[in-house]
Amino acid sequence: xxxxxxxxxSYAAAALIVGALVVRAVLSAKSAKAxxxxxxxxxxxxxxxx
Amino acid sequence: xxxxAALVRRxxxxxxxxxxxxxxxxLFFMVVVALVPxxxxxxxxxxxxxxxxxxxxxxxxxxxxGLDRLFxxxxxxxxxxxxxxxxxxLELAILAKVLAHWLTxxxxxxxxxxxxxxxxxxxxxxxxxxxxxxLIGTPGLTAIGAVGAxxxxxxxxxxxxxxxxxxxxxxxxxxxxxxxANAAMGGxxxxxxxxxxxxxxxxxxxxxxxLAGAAALRGGE
Amino acid sequence: MTATGLAASFWNLANPTRFxxxxxxxxxxxxxxxxxxxxxGLYMAFFTAPPDYQQGDTVRIMFVHVPSAxxxxxxxxxxxxxxxxxLVWRHPLADVSQKAxxxxxxxFTLLCLITGxxxxxxxxxxxxxxxxxxxxxxxxxxxxxxxxALWRSIDDPGRAARAVAILTLVxxxxxxxxxxxxxxxxxxxxPASVFRLDGPAIHPTILVPLLVMAVGLSLVAIALHxxxxxxxxxxxxxRTLTILQADHPSEGGI
Numbered sequence: 467x468x469x470x471x472x473x474x475x476s477y478a479a480a481a482l483i484v485g486a487l488v489v490r491a492v493l494s495a496k497s498a499k500a501x502x503x504x505x506x507x508x509x510x511x512x513x514x515x516x
Numbered sequence: 517x518x519x520x521a522a523l524v525r526r527x528x529x530x531x532x533x534x535x536x537x538x539x540x541x542x543l544f545f546m547v548v549v550a551l552v553p554x555x556x557x558x559x560x561x562x563x564x565x566x567x568x569x570x571x572x573x574x575x576x577x578x579x580x581x582g583l584d585r586l587f588x589x590x591x592x593x594x595x596x597x598x599x600x601x602x603x604x605x606l607e608l609a610i611l612a613k614v615l616a617h618w619l620t621x622x623x624x625x626x627x628x629x630x631x632x633x634x635x636x637x638x639x640x641x642x643x644x645x646x647x648x649x650x651l652i653g654t655p656g657l658t659a660i661g662a663v664g665a666x667x668x669x670x671x672x673x674x675x676x677x678x679x680x681x682x683x684x685x686x687x688x689x690x691x692x693x694x695x696x697a698n699a700a701m702g703g704x705x706x707x708x709x710x711x712x713x714x715x716x717x718x719x720x721x722x723x724x725x726x727l728a729g730a731a732a733l734r735g736g737e
Numbered sequence: 738m739t740a741t742g743l744a745a746s747f748w749n750l751a752n753p754t755r756f757x758x759x760x761x762x763x764x765x766x767x768x769x770x771x772x773x774x775x776x777x778g779l780y781m782a783f784f785t786a787p788p789d790y791q792q793g794d795t796v797r798i799m800f801v802h803v804p805s806a807x808x809x810x811x812x813x814x815x816x817x818x819x820x821x822x823x824l825v826w827r828h829p830l831a832d833v834s835q836k837a838x839x840x841x842x843x844x845f846t847l848l849c850l851i852t853g854x855x856x857x858x859x860x861x862x863x864x865x866x867x868x869x870x871x872x873x874x875x876x877x878x879x880x881x882x883x884x885x886a887l888w889r890s891i892d893d894p895g896r897a898a899r900a901v902a903i904l905t906l907v908x909x910x911x912x913x914x915x916x917x918x919x920x921x922x923x924x925x926x927x928p929a930s931v932f933r934l935d936g937p938a939i940h941p942t943i944l945v946p947l948l949v950m951a952v953g954l955s956l957v958a959i960a961l962h963x964x965x966x967x968x969x970x971x972x973x974x975x976r977t978l979t980i981l982q983a984d985h986p987s988e989g990g991i
Contacts, residue, residue, distance in 0.1 A: 472855045473798055483847065483851075505982070732903050
């Protein structure tokens, strides 16, 4: 493969960036859910909540 | 229209007063132009070739540096609320403030180009065209900056974020301003072509500033 | 369905709770599909696409470079549409959609720049060329950075959304002007040897993997956007509840 280093580096950069986006999405979703659950466990509710 | 004139006069008076700092952007412009030869070396051939670029970059920076107070000061002392409720449309009030700001920054910069041009060995035949490009281009710079100033009016530290937001939007003005000034120093492009586009960009920027700035100030409430 | 029925279902979807329920069902399937299509695209990019007779294997960089460029623009368009939703229609989900799209768009713009530089080194002999297209994308990246910075500097989510919406739309008006001026600037300073992709039409053996990768990465971006919107809705609820609790410490006290 010619210039394999550059091709592999491009795909590594793509994997890194997309991977970082996915990890960030999963972690932030998890922490938001946890914080919401913690608040609701303490009995704080929104007025419009069922 | 008298309200418009009154607003312009008020801002000019404020800029001229002690603490107003109307002259500061001109001093800043001078300092930036003076720093460039220290970075590049005193090679006059090089300096004269990039002279218009230096002047334009300095103008962009001088415009950016003073803009964060454009609406912030009014927000602090409450006159922004008066403007929001006044019979003069907010869009026109913004244009009045842009005009006043330009009269204290862009206009002096453009008029001082013959002086600062000497420092960067700008050829004599390029002095007037470079001044003309700044005269036409700086209202656009101020207008684009005014949008950023309106968006950051309520922020305590608006200056840095203002520069980050607004600088990329100034790229077209910079390109055509420097192109026009370089075209006056020779080249294949006639001087008027980039100059006309620069004028168009400034006009579009003024309209954008009026509309977007008004929306930003109303939305900031 | 009648017009009013359609409008009603639109507003039902606009209800954040409904949106959470619906998107929660869609998201796993969407994410799975995105992974599947991207995996197929990667396989084709590495094993079925032939090396270019001029560029050799570096043409494989195109399979990430072009989709990232497309996504950089697509996500900006999505942000602009959401910005209109925020300013004009005050759509409840528009703020959330704007905020979720910004980091994804900035990331793909960055990816486009990185892969462009890695493609440029073997083709042009240097990592960075002030080529018209690269330069425009660079300015787009700067605009994205400004938008992200503005999001982070205003505390109140509603006010932040309106401010960012204005900046996004100003940027939207500005991007064609930037593109035009950078093209003009580039023709004035044309570097000697610039390689161009537009020559003969792209051969299907290259085009098909490119399209599959574009669809795959678009699905990835849409799944990330949906997930980001869900998280942002939850974060806003946390914020509301925290303020509520601070206002009435007796209710549900600690």
